[in-house]
Amino acid sequence: MSLGRTKAVGLSGVNGFIVEVEAHVAGGLPGFVISGLGDSAVKQSPERIKAVSSLVAEMLVNQRRVTVNLSPAGRRKVGTGFDLAIFIAVAAAMNIVPAEVVRQVVHLGELGLDGSVRGVTGVLPAAHAASLAGVRHVVVPAVNAAEARLVTGVEVHAVSDVRELVQRYRDLSRGLVVVPVEEPPRDEASVPRTSTDLSDVLGQAEAKIALEIAAAGGHHLLLAGPPGAGKTMLAERLPALLPPLEEDQSMSVTAIHSVLGLLEDVRLITRPPFVAPHHGASQSAIIGGGSGHIRPGAITQANCGVLFLDETPEFDKAVLQALRTPLERGSVTIARAHETVTFPARFQLVLAANPCPCGNGWGQGLDCTCSVAMRRSYFGKLSGPLLDRVDLQVHVQPPGLSLAAQPPGASTREVAARVAAARAVQRERWRGLLIDGWALNAHVPGSLLRSPAWRLPASATAPLDRALDRGSISLRGYDRSLRSAWTVADLSGLQRPGRDQVELALSMRGQVGVAA
Known part of the structure; x- marks a missing residue:
């Protein structure tokens, strides 16, 4: 034998x-x-x-x-x-x-x-x-x-x-010295691509504020507006506002790219990934799966980073609805007859949408060629449970000619410094209270924010309480607005959010609705 x-x-x-x-x-x-x-x-x-x-x-x-x-x-x-x-x-x-x-x-x-x-x-x-x-x-x-x-x-x-x-x-x-094999030379010419600056985006003050809040607290974001307003430009600048990955996050992201065969430069990935799949991508490509070998999807590739869905209403409705569970759990489980695999999926979601299929249904909509039914069906894909999980929902207004003469706004470096400071405050505040190494406001359980130790006074939460009583927001929306308010306070250097911060968070949650 x-x-x-x-x-x-x-x-x-x-x-x-x-x-x-x-x-x-x-x-x-x-x-x-x-x-x-x-x-x-x-x-x-x-x-x-x-x-x-x-x-x-x-x-x-x-x-x-x-x-x-x-x-x-x-x-x-x-x-x-x-x-x-x-x-x-x-x-x-x-x-x-x-x-x-x-x-x-x-x-x-x-x-x-x-x-x-x-x-x-x-x-x-x-x-x-x-x-x-x-x-x-x-x-x-x-x-x-x-x-x-x-x-x-x-x-x-x-x-x-x-x-x-x-x-x-x-x-x-035989006890002889083994000569190591010579490794192929590394391509030192491949350098990280430098991202464009936030100051390149003209105007859009409110959208930039929403982008900064999203970066500081890890909140999901929806940008709605006409074509050419700058939605994609804003989304592409979000990763540069985020701090570098920590060691365990870097190893996890690099391992995912290794499994997918996307590790172009043999170094640990230290910057948050930015993944922008095409709107024609299948559910397996976005969520993960496959008939033979279960492979990670775009949401896993975007782990610890940003998943950007441009032209979101053009995505299949089943794909959008499948995002709901990963958004809550930070992971996705793919079950097949022969095996069940769980992938990490702690990503920050950014959605971009036009007001209607033709894109002209903004303002008075005089040039819009879409029927009312077409507009409701188009934007209706973003209503309901998925939209309820998006903390910040803002309109991006079309830029006018007067914006060309305006001075550039804050640079990426300036905003990233404010984001880093706000995240440091959150890490210290929630130290020992959260799991998975995350200490961002977006991941804090709502029950904790409503507990006696962290509950805000009734005078501060009055706008949220009225909205909840009227039924204009759900309890999930209440908690998510509270999280956004805490992030606004952190960016403002406040110990706790007041009524102004709560009102700002609430106003940025309820701007986008189904087009009529």
Whole structure:
């Protein structure tokens, strides 16, 4: 009986789990079987390994009966990243490489028919899972080595060809010095794109105030107005107003981009992401899912950042309604018959909408060609439960010619400084009261704000109380207006919000309605 073992890492969502790769090689009728609930890419691995084994002396896989098990066998294994681990386990079973040396090493990589080890996605969360499991050595493709080295606690070994790896293991068993593989040079020319400045947006004083409040408190925002008013320009400038990501947030965002194959520059992502999907995107593309392999959607890609839905009423209504649960929970769970995966989705939502399908239904609407039914159906997608979860809802007025002569407003640097100061106040205030590392007003439970310790006096909340009694806002809207009022107070340097701050928060919540 010849048995070889090594380790690999499987991914469930954006989290990794250790996989024990066992290979049994025996005589008898030749064959190559892989058990352990692998997908189609894993089931095709034997053909690649057979071709590559012919390049290694004494490794006659085609003449043996090979059985490979991926444990835990009940968890789904997805992707070509198991190729290298299966190859090494088979080589260990055939005494091609020292079995005891490879047993506690994680191997990641796809095999080419020429023996090359090709890069795979998700190396960062895989290396992180290995580190958490106590594994100290990880072998990865050379093109992924820099990404894997972002993880502390593991020694990363780059490999570009399986023949080189086999020779390195043989040299290691004889006590020889192993020469590391040279990694591909990094493209230092790729520098972060500089964002445009908030002062580039002419006028729109009220919308800029709403944008600053949204940035300071983490509030969701709706910008409604005619085409060309500056809605997209305002939304694109929001990420630059937000502070850099903290260490755990940076690792989470980078891991998500690694799984999606979007990690262009091999560095930890330190700026909040900005994701703007097209309005024709499907529900799986926005929320996450897929028929075979469950992949993260745009809301997960925007985790710790901004999700911008331009031309929001053009999105499918089912897609918009599916946002409701992630907005409340900060995560999304995708359930399929064979597995259930939970993705992080703590994003800041920014919506932009025209007043009607033709875009001319503002002011007196003399140029509007839409019927009343068309306008109600168009903007009606934003009414109800989804709109109730958006804290700030403001109209963006069309700029006039007089705005061209006005001096520019506050710059991004100035507003970002005020936002950072307000967030520092919130972090100190809510220290120890919140979970998931967040300490923003937008995430404070409404029950806490209405508790005796934090309840505002009746004179301050009178506008909210009247609106609630009239039924113009829901209890959820009441709580969200309170959160916005606290953010306005933080930006103003006040200890607690007063009536003026509450009225401002309430006025910015009820401006947008269904077009008539």
